[in-house]
Amino acid sequence: MLAYLVKRLFQAIAVMFAISLIGFAIQGNLGDPLRELVGQSVSEEVRQQLRDELGLNDSFAKQYLRFLGNALHGDLGMSYFFKEPALDVILKKLPATLELVLGATIIIVGLSVPLGVYTAIKPNAIASRIIMGISILGISIPVFLTAILMIFVFSVELGWLPSYGRGDVVYVFGYWDTNFATLDGFVHILMPSLALASIMLPLFVRLIRAEMMETLQSEYVKYARAKGIRPYRIYFVHALKNTLLPVITVGGVQIGTMVAYTILTETVFQWPGMGFMFLEAVNRVDTPLIVAYLIVVGFIFVVTNTIVDLIYGLVNPTVNLARMGA
Amino acid sequence: MSSTEITPPSRWTRIAKSGMVHSFRRNPVAVGSMLVFLCIAMAAVFAPVIAPFDPYDPINMDIMNSEFPPVWIDGSDPQFVFGTDDQGRDLWSTILYGTRLSLLIGLCAVALQAFLGISIGLIAGYIGGRTDSLLMRLADIQLSFSTLMVAIIFLAVTQAMFGSETFNQYAVYFLIAVIGVAEWPQYARTVRATVLAEKKKEYIDSARVLGFGPVRIMVRHILPNSLSPIFVISTVQVANAIISEASLSFLGLGMPPSQPSLGSLISSGFDYIFSGSWWITAIPGIVLVVLVLVINLLGDWMRDVLNPKLYKG
Numbered sequence: 001m002l003a004y005l006v007k008r009l010f011q012a013i014a015v016m017f018a019i020s021l022i023g024f025a026i027q028g029n030l031g032d033p034l035r036e037l038v039g040q041s042v043s044e045e046v047r048q049q050l051r052d053e054l055g056l057n058d059s060f061a062k063q064y065l066r067f068l069g070n071a072l073h074g075d076l077g078m079s080y081f082f083k084e085p086a087l088d089v090i091l092k093k094l095p096a097t098l099e100l101v102l103g104a105t106i107i108i109v110g111l112s113v114p115l116g117v118y119t120a121i122k123p124n125a126i127a128s129r130i131i132m133g134i135s136i137l138g139i140s141i142p143v144f145l146t147a148i149l150m151i152f153v154f155s156v157e158l159g160w161l162p163s164y165g166r167g168d169v170v171y172v173f174g175y176w177d178t179n180f181a182t183l184d185g186f187v188h189i190l191m192p193s194l195a196l197a198s199i200m201l202p203l204f205v206r207l208i209r210a211e212m213m214e215t216l217q218s219e220y221v222k223y224a225r226a227k228g229i230r231p232y233r234i235y236f237v238h239a240l241k242n243t244l245l246p247v248i249t250v251g252g253v254q255i256g257t258m259v260a261y262t263i264l265t266e267t268v269f270q271w272p273g274m275g276f277m278f279l280e281a282v283n284r285v286d287t288p289l290i291v292a293y294l295i296v297v298g299f300i301f302v303v304t305n306t307i308v309d310l311i312y313g314l315v316n317p318t319v320n321l322a323r324m325g326a
Numbered sequence: 327m328s329s330t331e332i333t334p335p336s337r338w339t340r341i342a343k344s345g346m347v348h349s350f351r352r353n354p355v356a357v358g359s360m361l362v363f364l365c366i367a368m369a370a371v372f373a374p375v376i377a378p379f380d381p382y383d384p385i386n387m388d389i390m391n392s393e394f395p396p397v398w399i400d401g402s403d404p405q406f407v408f409g410t411d412d413q414g415r416d417l418w419s420t421i422l423y424g425t426r427l428s429l430l431i432g433l434c435a436v437a438l439q440a441f442l443g444i445s446i447g448l449i450a451g452y453i454g455g456r457t458d459s460l461l462m463r464l465a466d467i468q469l470s471f472s473t474l475m476v477a478i479i480f481l482a483v484t485q486a487m488f489g490s491e492t493f494n495q496y497a498v499y500f501l502i503a504v505i506g507v508a509e510w511p512q513y514a515r516t517v518r519a520t521v522l523a524e525k526k527k528e529y530i531d532s533a534r535v536l537g538f539g540p541v542r543i544m545v546r547h548i549l550p551n552s553l554s555p556i557f558v559i560s561t562v563q564v565a566n567a568i569i570s571e572a573s574l575s576f577l578g579l580g581m582p583p584s585q586p587s588l589g590s591l592i593s594s595g596f597d598y599i600f601s602g603s604w605w606i607t608a609i610p611g612i613v614l615v616v617l618v619l620v621i622n623l624l625g626d627w628m629r630d631v632l633n634p635k636l637y638k639g
Contacts, residue, residue: 015467026483136626140619142569144576145592145611152599152607253470260475264573268596279577282482290486294479298471305470 004313012306019298023291024067027077028060030287076295077288081281086292090274094296095176096166097262097273103179103193104258108201113240116208120216121235123209132209135202143261147195147268154191161191164270192269196261200254207250211243218242245312252308256301349631356627359620366617370426377419382585396605411591411606412598413583420591421610425617427587431501432568436560438506439567443513444556448544450514451521462518465511473508474570480504481579494582501580505567512559520552554632561625565618572614588614 058066070076079086119128141149155163166188171177179185215221216239224234263275270276274293281289350356369376396409396417408417450461484500485493493500524530525548533543574580575589576596583594588610595606 011463011467030483030487136622137615137619140565140569140622141615142572142576142589142618144573145615148592148596148599148607148611152604156600256470257472257474260472260478263474263478263577267577278482282486285486287486290483297475297479301471301475 012302015302023294024064027291076292079289080286081284086288090292090296093274093277099179101258103189104196107197112204116205120209120212135205138202143199144264146198150191192265196265215239215242249312256304359623363620370429373422373426377422379416379419381415381420381423408609409605424586424588424591431571432564434502435505435567436563439509443510444517447514447517451518465514469511476508477504505570516555517552521548524548558629565621
């Protein structure tokens, strides 16, 4: 187990290295830091001198090591546009994005488990067929289209919900600004989280249904039935536990995927999170911010995947560690 | 003498008599989806013939014609069946051309995925050892990053690097490349599993003894065993690729508004949704959803027929 743990951590570090290398390559090739600093009006000699001072004439390896050293100290350069450290800019936007992911996760977990279990228990009921039909429709609608549809119905036509921004946010712990503290904030986060959940929810309903149907065929469920345990206890206590293991694994990986989909949702709802900021940074060719986003998002992916793999290795005794690379 | 001679059934009759065609005929959802898909595909292929206007020709962009509603709403112009977009182009023609682009990018990207994934899967499974574990580790890492995320970052950086003019010119190729490369592990894993299962069987040994080279054994003897999962994956992947392309174009990282795919058309209409011109977004949106939906339904049916246990999320 320890060997597996060490190997898995080593892999995570290797991937982070690769990401930092990509980030560095982008930084070196995208835009000119000198022009951002001094503009066009400086003579060539002064430019060369500045390049030397900034270390832009050093070898690739030397520059990369310096970049890496700074990155490990949390210094990812100054944003050209905000004139602030890029990492600070991103971390300020992080709560907005994470709250969106949190809201979507609550919706997904709250709905997918009962719906998935129900469709597995009664696969031929009309309600199950409707749920499965809606789920395949849900998979087929891109998240931005769901978002636009919701804006059109609830904001433009009915005027019930606000269509953009975060509304009233409250600072908790001095740093984290939350949407869940006021009614206005809550109303603002409702549609974006629903839109973000709409892409994952059908996947999870189908996954839980498939796993649950398989579990219900197993011997121990039959035995529990023969013993005369009430059906709902079998479904929700005995069977669901074993269903959730693969669901949690997939779920952990999907959290990373959801960060990607936040870019789409944030764009439609003009939600002031990381994804919206990233697209703005791309339009302004704000290289340090682009690189910082790449590294922060890469970090989120690597951390969630590593944790999910480790939990999976710990929880599931039947998992073959050798096959997973231990 | 000649009456006892049995000719082996041709490939076509074998397909026609297989269970697949039978179950296809008995499944109204599959037949309906197939019909709709064929209609959309035909419309896409023959877009230049069907479309009343050429949306790429600046002559047909008249700002005076912009934002006409579809014909069934008051204030429309009868020559534009589905109305016009914000630049005064006929929406029906633009949708036909956009569908063509979306389908083309989706199919080409999946062809690229399949080619890469099948080759890598065959090599990993057949050679085994360190090559195998290295390639599969790469597949794990590639899969752990969401395709959309990789595509967004790659296209954003490319766009910033080349400038939007050059980028727009080659956007089709960039999209195919990035969607094609990002999803190869889906195929590689399936193919590798087949190779590992088949490699030790006797018919492979006999092929080797006959002196066939490894490439021939891999492609002609082992690969046909994984055709049904490859079919199932491909259908789902085409649907996903079309959605990815639309999402990227929506973000402005794909097809430019001058040469819109369905995603960029929806994106340009989104700015006008608050002023009431809903059709610029809604009609391409419906086409996109119907296209992806029928492909997904076909994929669902195919999975049930070919391999009910394959799908797990």
